[in-house]
Amino acid sequence: MSNEIILVGAGHMGYAMLEGWLGAEILKPEQVVVVEPAEALRDRVEEHGCAAVSSAADLGDDLKPQIIVLAIKPQMMNDILPDYKRFGAAETTFLSVAAGTSIATIEGHTGPSPVIRVMPNTPSAIGEGMLGVFANERVSDETMQFVDQLLVTSGDVVHVEREEQIDAITAISGSGPGYVFHFIEALTEAAKAVGFEEDTALLLAKQTIYGSACLAMESENSPTELRKQVTSPNGTTAAALAVLMEGDAMTKLVTRAVTAARDRAVELGK
Numbered sequence: 001m002s003n004e005i006i007l008v009g010a011g012h013m014g015y016a017m018l019e020g021w022l023g024a025e026i027l028k029p030e031q032v033v034v035v036e037p038a039e040a041l042r043d044r045v046e047e048h049g050c051a052a053v054s055s056a057a058d059l060g061d062d063l064k065p066q067i068i069v070l071a072i073k074p075q076m077m078n079d080i081l082p083d084y085k086r087f088g089a090a091e092t093t094f095l096s097v098a099a100g101t102s103i104a105t106i107e108g109h110t111g112p113s114p115v116i117r118v119m120p121n122t123p124s125a126i127g128e129g130m131l132g133v134f135a136n137e138r139v140s141d142e143t144m145q146f147v148d149q150l151l152v153t154s155g156d157v158v159h160v161e162r163e164e165q166i167d168a169i170t171a172i173s174g175s176g177p178g179y180v181f182h183f184i185e186a187l188t189e190a191a192k193a194v195g196f197e198e199d200t201a202l203l204l205a206k207q208t209i210y211g212s213a214c215l216a217m218e219s220e221n222s223p224t225e226l227r228k229q230v231t232s233p234n235g236t237t238a239a240a241l242a243v244l245m246e247g248d249a250m251t252k253l254v255t256r257a258v259t260a261a262r263d264r265a266v267e268l269g270k
């Protein structure tokens with residue numbers, strides 16, 4: 001067994017993580033074989049020097065990968081996993097980034113195997129991801145250490161104690177960039193409504209979110225304290241926050257959204 005990796009699916013998430021691993025030189029391109037039916041996406045990984053095939057049937061008979069990364073849609077798991085049964089119930093670790101898909105579902109196809117569930121997010125593409133991890137008891141310390149080394153190239157990593165917490169992480173940080181991008185859209189539209197052209201409106205919105213996120217990370221103050229520092233008594237921020245915080249409107253809306261995402265993750269796992 002070498003540290004060979006098979007990456008199944010080189011779409012948004014699979015490719016983002018692969019780029020991080022290669023860029024940080026934790027993996028050499030020759031250690032990775034990608035299975036991806038879309039030709040343009042195979043070309044993209046081949047440009048990095050990785051081998052790429054269009055289906056599992058084209059994988060060499062003698063491959064004994066340390067890890068198979070499953071970066072395919074949860075709805076496709078039951079169709080695709082049988083192609084990887086031959087690597088199951090052995091030393092190969094399955095690492096799934098799919099929302100919802102449980103370890104039991106994966107082992108239902110592979111037999112009892114080391115399985116790690118990772119919930120990344122798209123900022124992983126620039127090394128600023130947030131990743132949740134849960135591993136079953138069959139994963140060796142050696143493989144877990146290697147996987148942690150890979151994952152930190154994508155961003156911050158948190159290990160959870162219970163598998164269902166991955167569904168909750170999915171709803172917060174997995175889907176979270178979607179909420180933040182929507183807030184950028186909303187702030188851009190609002191900037192246009194008060195008189196700015198599209199380009200300026202977008203810059204005002206993006207830089208405000210970026211600067212605020214950086215300050216929240218770097219400051220020793222809590223977000224509550226940072227919010228208070230912006231809010232002059234009877235000033236402009238107070239006028240806006242009176243709208244967003246009336247009856248805890250924003251918190252209730254975000255909690256409803258997160259609960260819907262968590263429930264959908266649970267549903268996808270059935």
Ligand SMILES: NC(=O)C1=CN([C@@H]2O[C@H](COP(=O)(O)OP(=O)(O)OC[C@H]3O[C@@H](n4cnc5c(N)ncnc54)[C@H](O)[C@@H]3O)[C@@H](O)[C@H]2O)C=CC1
Nearest residue numbers: 009010011012013035036071072073074097098099120121
């Ligand atoms: N996009 C996101 O923000 C996040 C996605 N995820 C998870 O990552 C997984 C992939 O999602 P995305 O990358 O967004 O989707 P995507 O559609 O960009 O990527 C999936 C890839 O799988 C490929 N594929 C289809 N059939 C295949 C097969 N038989 N063998 C190998 N590859 C095959 C597709 O051609 C596609 O490139 C999903 O399970 C999702 O839940 C997790 C966290 C965040």
Ligand SMILES: O=C(O)[C@@H]1CCC=N1
Nearest residue numbers: 098099170174175176
């Ligand atoms: O929307 C989804 O289902 C995936 C999982 C987390 C982010 N994107």
